[in-house]
Amino acid sequence: MFYYQYYFPQFVPVQYYGQPLYMDRQQPSVQQILQTIRSQHNNLYRELEDAGMNRQITEYVFFFVVNYVVNQANANQNANQIYNQFQRQVPWFNLLFRQHNVSQNVADRVLRRVIQITLDQLKGGGGQPGPGQGWSNWEDLGGVLTSAPTVASWQPNRLDVFARGTDNMLYHKWWDGSRWNDWESLGGVLTSPPAAVSWGPNRIDVFVRSTDNTLYHKWWDGSRWNDWESLGGVLTSGPAVSSRRTNQLDVFVRGTGNRLYMKTWNGSRWLDWEDLGGNLNSEPAAVSWGPNRIDVFARGQNNDLIHKWWNGNRWSDWESLGGTLTSAPAVSSRRANQLDVFARGTGNRLYKRTWNGTRWGNWENLGGTLTSAPAAVSWNPNRIDVFARGQNQSLIHSWLDR
Structure with a gap:
């Protein structure tokens, strides 16, 4: 031997x-x-x-x-x-x-x-951003994804990533501050990418579209994963979710007529679906950077980025932010009144556009080779983590840390 x-x-x-x-x-x-x-x-x-x-x-x-x-x-x-x-x-x-x-x-x-x-x-970092932009090279975290991933963070240096696997079940992989843990199956039968958010320490809420095109919900309460519950609706896309405050959830989906619909958990019960209009060509993306603020994005009928926001009193009209998107967008917020929007663009590369509190910056090409929409989260003012499905159908990860 x-x-x-x-x-x-x-x-x-x-x-x-x-x-x-x-x-x-x-x-x-x-x-x-x-x-x-x-x-x-x-x-x-x-x-x-x-x-x-x-x-x-x-x-x-x-x-x-x-x-x-x-x-x-x-x-x-x-x-x-x-x-x-x-x-x-x-x-x-x-x-x-x-x-x-x-x-x-x-x-x-x-x-x-x-x-x-x-x-x-x-290959020169797989098309990674050039020196000085602060982004890491992409790392491959394995798995076999059949959807775009989603990510949530419930404390600094904690990341929880979810995706649909080859058996259409929900899978979960997490960074505990020192290492990546193995994928675990959380069951279910998904017909869309999942969406996830955290509204407090040791709390995660995950949403998916199921086989009957309704919204399903599963959550980690700090000690165990609870069973799936059906929240109804007629979904024509995967969901998105944001949280404005502790124990509040706002879930967004594309529904009939390609319109945006919202369903809210107000801390004690689920409210009825609300029609917010629009003409969406993808799943929505949503984030909240304050108790009276929600920003929602999607790909429009011209494959551009479209944006709608809640200012505490009313919803704005939709605005176009341009670009040529080949996927649904993703959005994260590093601080109050700052937004970083990501999407797959031409060449399957990752593109970013930032609202700095005063104006929208130009689109930035961050490279990579994506085979899905991206997912993004920020757990401090100097950190953004972005995930996507890569060429091998595995989970890929890049981050900004400065």
């Missing part, structure tokens, strides 16, 4: 398939990519270490895989194709994981992420 100890007495193999490991065929170098993984994706190291593999061997594993992608793989293939090829050509590599009792599922997930990160780096 072949053991990896024979191959790397100091965890550095000399050759792979007759080619030196330190070939410098293209930039960035293997070591530069590894440094990116160490600095921006340290959770990948933690996943293997938590599973039983020590840091030194994890470093070797990542070195070997990154080098393979840089020097052996076809960078025009996707991460799954490269990983499958890697498994065929290096069948002994799984021995490392078995000898350290790391499950194949964990190994597969982590190595696919390493390959995706390497591909993004080789």
Whole structure:
């Protein structure tokens, strides 16, 4: 039996398939990519270490895989194709994981992420924003999504992401402040992307469209997930949700006639559906930055961004904010009277437009390759987290932190 100890007495193999490991065929170098993984994706190291593999061997594993992608793989293939090829050509590599009792599922997930990160780096960050814009490179968080994701945050440095899986059930993945936890199934039968919001510590409310095109609701109360409840309605899109204050929820959907409808939980009961008009060409997006403010966005019939807001007394008319959207929008707010709106645009790239309290800025191209609408949340004035489905149908994540 072949053991990896024979191959790397100091965890550095000399050759792979007759080619030196330190070939410098293209930039960035293997070591530069590894440094990116160490600095921006340290959770990948933690996943293997938590599973039983020590840091030194994890470093070797990542070195070997990154080098393979840089020097052996076809960078025009996707991460799954490269990983499958890697498994065929290096069948002994799984021995490392078995000898350290790391499950194949964990190994597969982590190595696919390493390959995706390497591909993004080789392609110039996958179209990431240029230096000085403050956005991270995209990281691949795995999973197989059949819808756009949604995200909520109930305290600083906490993220809860939801998406529909291959069995049309709701799946949940969360960042607890130090690591990403595995996906968990929350059941249900979804016919749309989910929507999620938090109105207080340890509280999350999730909404979906079900098979009968009605609105369904599930919530985390701090100790358990409650059963699904039906809230009725006739939905022709996925929902959106915002919260103006503790124990208040405003849910928005596209209904019959492509009009915007709202249903509100006032702290004690659900109010009747309210028709807010418009002519929507996508799911809506909603956010609240104060107790008397709601901002709602959607893609209009001209594929532009349209906007409507509640000022505490009345709803505004719809306004067009331009752009060419190829998905529903997403919106987050970092502080009072500031809005960051995201959408997939031409080339499947992520675009952002910001209201700074006085005026709307120009559209910014933030790169990436999205196969769904984005999701966005902010948990402090200097932080935005954006998620989407990537080319491999997995969850991808980028963030602004300054």
